[in-house]
């Protein structure tokens with residue numbers, strides 16, 4: 001799981017050693033503290049990978 005801010009350089013990722021729950025909580029905390037929109041990186045739909 002990887003979440004990133006649409007408005008600044010903030011991000012959180014399970015690759016940094018966080019659990020998915022921690023990543024989600026950090027994203028919420030960032031939104032609460034800054035009002036910034038946080039989004040998740042989405043993988044392409046499986047159909048695209050097959051083709």
Ligand SMILES: [Zn+2]
Nearest residue numbers: 005008010036
């Ligand atoms: Zn931000």
